[in-house]
Amino acid sequence: MSKPDLLELVRPDLRGFGGYKSARSEDLRGDVWLNANESAWSNPADANASSRRYPDPQPAALKTALAGLYGCAPEELLIGRGSDEAIDLLVRALCVAGQDAVVATPPVFGMYAVSARLQDARLIAVPLIDGAEGFAPDFDGIAGAVLEQGAKIVFLCSPANPTGASIALARIEALLQTLQGRALVVVDEAYGEFSQVPSALTLRARHPEVAVLRTLSKAHALAAARVGVVIADPRLIAVLRACQAPYPVPTPCAELAVAGLSPGALASTRARIALVIEERARLACALSALPGVRRVYASDANFLLVRFADAEGAFRALLAAGVVVRDQRAAPQLQDALRITIGTPEQNARVLAALSAQAVAA
Incomplete structure (x- = not known):
């Protein structure tokens, strides 16, 4: 069975689609910008006079910083409004x-299910x-689908939300070999920052049909900035960019993200990740000892999935x-479960x- 070209997975009507060409997508130079119908004056509340112009669709400084963070080339990366936009773009494009x-x-x-429904794609x-050992994918079932x-x-989530388990790279690669580029x-x-399992980015050199989603919302504490990326083959990134809205990254968010990826900020982030991992182990052990706790799942994320008698x-x-x-009680298989994010030691x-008092009262 021959392996199809990656672009054969893209919708036929979008192969070669150019998308919308915004004023900022043109490589033009000048000191009087009258091509985008922007205001010639800043808003009185805009102290830095930085918001009257439309932003760069893919801010160069942020793209360089993210490519360095994830160890990929800039052309392999698309910045969007969190991972949510990347999920939506992938479903719409393919x-x-x-x-x-x-x-x-x-x-x-x-x-994943929401984006499929909005595109009228069947969800399997x-x-x-x-x-x-916890929750794990049914790889035979996935291959059959x-x-x-x-x-x-x-879509594979690793570490998974809400179950917390990572997927071994060997299992993902075995699935890729079975699928032979069919999906x-x-x-x-x-x-991923909270897990010791290496990133699936390491598989991309051998398997162009892998895409990886990353975000600054979790470990980097920039959830409100809404900066996420999809890392994939440059040809697929070009297709996704053509499907993306013209100005996905607001300038203040891009500037904050660049500052948040400075060496000093990254050092602080690494220290906080270490604290979360330490607190995760401590909280899991303490919860497991409480009456009324049925199971605390091992987690590679910044949360714990816990089953309760009540x-x-x-x-x-x-x-x-x-x-x-x-x-989580409305989710499949989780009718007795809550997901608890790891907070500060005091939290x-x-x-x-609270749970100890509830157990005593019960």
Whole structure:
């Protein structure tokens, strides 16, 4: 079976599509800019006079910083509004409405299913398998969804949200070898900084049909800036860029992100990641010892998935203590589970105090 060219996965009507050419996409030089119908004056509230002009669609300084951070070439990277925009762009660019399918592995991040529905792409759910080591993908089921049902995209989340488990690179590569380029395998590494498992970026040299999602929202503490990237073959990046809205990255967000990737900021980020990992282990151990806790799943992310004998009671006890956690009980296989983000040591102590009091009262 010959391996198809990567661009054969792109919608036929979008191969060669140029997209919208904005005023900032033209490589022009001048000191009087009258080509984009912008105001000649700054807004009175704009102290730095930096917002009256449309931003660079892919800010050069930010793109260089992100490429350095993730160890890729700038042309292999597209910046967007968090990972959410990248997921949406991938589904729209590859899936013909009413015809193509997307694979997701519930319980998992809900945007894969949302983007598929918005594009009228069929969603093939291949549930995670809950075993002794935690939740893991059903690789045989995923391969069948592609080879037998013609799915165009496979979304793998590693570390997975909300289950917390990473996927070994050997398992991802084995899947790629089985699929032989019949689908794009998208590895969402939003929580990758908290895991010891190497990034799937290391697979791309051998497998151009891999795309990797990264974000500054989690470990880098820039959730409000909405800066995420998709890293993929430059040909696919060019297709996605043509499908993207003209000005995806606001200038203030780009400037903040560049500052947040300075050597000093990165050093602080690394220290906080280490603290999160330390607190994750401490909190997992303490939660496991509480009466009423059925299971604490091992996690490579900045959260813990916890099963409770009385999940409603635990949720309400935490709320009463002013602690808001994510209720997972509506998700497949998680009818008794809550997801608890790792906070500061003091915040984690409040979690334990509230749940301990609830256990005593019960």
